[in-house]
Amino acid sequence: MSKPRKPKGRPISGWLILDKPVDFGSTEAVGKIKWLFNAQKAGHAGTLDPLASGMLPIALGDATKTVPYVMDGRKIYEFTVTWGEERSTDDLEGEVTQSSDKRPAKSDIEALLPNYTGTISQIPPQFSAIKIAGERAYDLARDGETVEIPSREVEVHRLTLLNCEGDKAHFEVECGKGTYVRSLARDFGRDLGCYGHISSLRRTFVAPFAEEMMVPLAELVALEAIEDRDERLAALDAFLGDTAEALSALPQLRITDDQAHRLRMGNPIILRGRDAPVAEPEAVALAGGKLIAIGEIAGGEFHPRRVFA
Template identity: 85%
Template sequence: MSKPRKPKGRPVSGWLILDKPIDFGSTEAVSKIKWLFNAQKCGHAGTLDPLASGMLPIALGDATKTVPYVMDGRKIYEFAVTWGEERSTDDLEGAVTASSDSRPSEEQIRALLPNYTGTINQIPPQFSAIKIAGERAYDLARDGEIVEIPSREVQIFRLTLLGVTPDKAHFEVECGKGTYVRALARDFGRDLGCYGHISELRRTFVAPFAEDRMVPLSELVALEQIEDRDERLAALDAFMINTSEALSSLPHLPVTDDQAHRIKMGNPIILRGRDAPADEAEAYATVRGKLLAIGEIGQGEFRPKRVFG
């Protein structure tokens, strides 16, 4: 009987909040971080297009189990819409599909914004990761197919006009999961009768991670010059954030060593005292400040659903 294959790399765990550069894909960024950190597992929490820069939260090791909690978080983007052309990809990469000599005034743009605030219906771009009959829309689009993508509800919490020039307008948007900023640019242009596409896009926030946690890729790559392997990896690890920070929206339950032992075995623990937390569909437990488990609280117990090593 063959022995199980030992995973390659280090069992390092935590979050790295990468400042992704332009012309660098999200999958490419994850591969680079996995290689730099010599990590066993790595994944990201929300794709950024190659032409977009900014925050790309990357989970290493056990932190990959918390990716859904970051994917569901609010996001903030700064973006520019260039007027006069609609493009097949709704950004600079695509071919021009419609054009206009018309240009909107600042007053016209401001009057449009309330229509795009709150819960809105949005049709994702043709070049998107939406699945149509089991295939990605961007694969169908690359083959020249025009597909009908159904509209869906997305949340726009805040939409601000930052500045205008004759051919361009700059915005900031705070939005919920599944919002395509490229689709906003496309729809702005259609509503204003001038067409438009994204020409600049930067993500500055993915809840719960603030902008000041971002680390430029160039700063990480520069550490390759450190010849001593242990010293180099220690310098890289210093940029990581504790896995539990991804769960800051959930109730927190610190537990004792004895309770932690029971949880590690997959068993519930009894919560006593008047300060015991009320019923919660999801909460996370820590022991000595380290993430231990995600579970539910009910009937005076914490019942683990997912235990961390």
Template identity: 60%
Template sequence: MPRQRRKKGRPVSGWLVFDKPLGMGSTDAVSKIKWLFKAEKAGHAGTLDPLASGILPIALGEATKTVPYVMDGAKVYRFTVEWGAETATDDAEGDVLNRSGERPSLDAVEAILPDYTGTIQQKPPAYSAIKVGGERAYDLAREGAPVDIPAREVEIDSLSIVSHDEGRTAFEVECGKGTYVRSLARDMGRQLGCYGHVVELRRTVVDPFDEEDAVTLEEIEKAVAEAEAGIADDAETAEDERLAARFAALDPMLLDTGEAMHHYPQVAVGGDQAQRIRLGNPVILRGRDAPLPADDACAFERGKLLAIGQIAEGEFRPRRVFKT
């Protein structure tokens, strides 16, 4: 009988709402956090480019099962567009493709905002992670291959001007999954006849998480340094002591796995009902306070997320069960 492979890392679970700094890629951020927590599993809810900062929710352990639900949540960005140039990447990193001496007035920018709210068609940037013929678009673009990504439907709930001065306009946008802020800058610049590209970008919300939940890399590193200070390097148990001290400092920074699901219908269960759900079986919901039918709903036991499933025909039917 083959030996069962031992899992690497700790069975730690929860969400770290990471305030990603400029210059760090999303994959690098996840790897860093996974290593610091020595977690078995880790993933993130929505890529942020290295030139963008802000909210990058990172899921550890059981929380990785809730990543799709966070990715589907609304996102808020603050971004600044510099007018007068369009670049290959639609941000400050790419080569300039087109220039213009024109600069739009505040009134001109305000006048086109309705064209970029609601359900719109948007063509993603050539330098994006979208796959074209099995290859990442940005890999093809870097090799000089032509990249033609079809326009797709995206949802933009609101787009407003924060400031406008000296050839730059700062915006705030609330949008749905799959929206590219760089494409907004490119398309607005073309419509205004002056070209444009993003020079600053920060994500402030990935629903249900926002900046109040966020932890910076500096805060994490300071907590680790203070926790490990004074532990002798030559002690036989130094490594174990350092790890124990690190985890004691970092684990309180995690939000509970269930925090990701608080905007979905909830059912409180216990006893026999909770045990039936653990086994993957449906439970009957009784009483006048029983929730309405829902394609996505959650069962909580003593305040902890037990399962995600469906409410239908007076039952909660689990699809994904969590270790509690």
């Protein structure tokens, strides 16, 4: 009987908040970070198109178990819409499908924005990762197929016109999971009768990570010049945030080392004390500041669902 394969790389865990450059895909970025950190496992929390820059939270090791909690968080984007052309991809990469000489006045744009705030119905772009009959929409679109993508409801919490310059308008949007900024640009242009597409897009915030936490890829790549491997990895590791940072919105329990051992064995623990919570659908257990488990509180007990090394 053959022995199980030992995973390649270091069993390192934590969050790297990457400032992704333009013309670099999200999957490519994750692969580069995984290689730089010599990590066993890596994943990202929310795709950014190659033409978009900005915040791409990358989870290493056990932090990949917390990715869904970041995926569900609010996001903030700054984006530019160029008026006069609608494109097949709803951004600069696509072919022009509609054009107009009309340009909207600032007052017309501002009057439109309330229609796109709150819960709105949105049709994702033809070139998107939405699955249609088991296939990605962008694969079908590249094959020349026009697919019917059903509309869906998304949350736009805040939408601001920053300024107008000639045939361009600059916006900031705070939105929920699944919102396509490219679709906003397309729909703005149609409603204003002038057509439009995204010409620049930058993500500045993914809850709960702040903009100042972002690390430029070039800064990390520059550390390859450090010849000593241990010194190089230590310099890289200094940029990692704790795995538990992704779970700051959940109720937090401080537990003992003995309780942590029970949770790691998959057993529930009894919560004692006058202020102990009785019921929570999801909560986080920490011992000595370290993440031990995510679980449910029911009947005065914490039941682990996901346990961390």
